[in-house]
Amino acid sequence: MTTPGGRRVGRPRAVERAGKGADPRGELLGAAAELFTVKGYAATSTRAVAERAGMRQATMYHYVSGKEELLAELLESTVAPSLACARTLLTEDGRGARERLWELCRADVEVLCGGTYNLGGLYLLPEVRGERFAGFRTARDELKAAYRELVAGATSLEGGELDLRTDLVFGLIEGVILIHRSDPTRPVSEFARATADAALRIAGV
Amino acid sequence: MTTPGGRRVGRPRAVERAGKGADPRGELLGAAAELFTVKGYAATSTRAVAERAGMRQATMYHYVSGKEELLAELLESTVAPSLACARTLLTEDGRGARERLWELCRADVEVLCGGTYNLGGLYLLPEVRGERFAGFRTARDELKAAYRELVAGATSLEGGELDLRTDLVFGLIEGVILIHRSDPTRPVSEFARATADAALRIAGV
């Protein structure tokens, strides 16, 4: 951090960071993203996160309240783009539900598998069921409701049958996270389109 | 434990177990199954496992070498039935590949979602990538190869296109684990059949 005049303030870091984004909070989030997705949340220490972000463990607490805040923020940043996309698509009555469902699936897979780290894999961590992450789960539920509405429009199903089809479509999307994890070499955009095609076949349109 | 004559040996437990299966190793596995699936592997202590099995933490080491052995055994016991089923189906040339693929999907979902605990959820734990669980991953790979062979027989696809379809089918099956976790009230056998139907639609037959 620097003053408006450009003078450095605060004690210098023990290990100076080469380039990288000069935003310490962002670096912490990036480090957490990598470690949480690869080693899991519970198995990742605050030490490991902080050190990878180029600071000592205690310094982390200057930027975040603790480990949970890191996970909560990562989760919400991951579901937010898909949710924004879903809200937009729901208002576009001009296009058919079938086409909009395809587009939602494609965009969702693109987000889940497209980043540097496999952030979609965070959804699968057991810790996500905790109190602290209710905000994320609410957003995810709203996204699922959007899927349901588009499946309904595309198929004229209703009731339990509609729920079942929606669950299968939604399950496919979340399942592809695992596939992508096992073979990350496949181009994401091709894979996203193929998954969207498959989702429509599951929905039965 | 008792002698052939029925006399109790060893120091009595601090907390006597009511009924339950009198096999201590089995009780440990059952306790681990519940805790690992609900709280995750890394977040579950050996203390918690042992105590739920009705013994002190240290006593656990009389039956298993440690935490990892519990997870390894649970994983292998979960994939084994599906793999046995797949091997049988691969030899049944009399039935069409399409029908056998459907049956494999149905049986797999039944195993993954049918038990008391959602053992299928263990596949998703980040720790499973560890050295110690290579045996499980090998079995899972063989199962996936069986899926691939049946998809090939049912569709006449080949090469990259066959790989892609197989991954989508396999991803659906693993994805439904998550669905079942979010709504465990739905009858498993109905759900398993619906998932198998969906898998065939993804495969494109």
Add this chain to the structure above:
DNA sequence: GTCTATAGGACGATAGAC
């Protein structure tokens, strides 16, 4: 703003009594 140091607790595993 970042550090060192440490409090205070939980963990996995082992030793040895009973």
Add this chain to the structure above:
DNA sequence: GTCTATCGTCCTATAGAC
């Protein structure tokens, strides 16, 4: 066969120097 006790390690979070 099961216990109690404990070792050594690692953890999260805080206090306070610089």
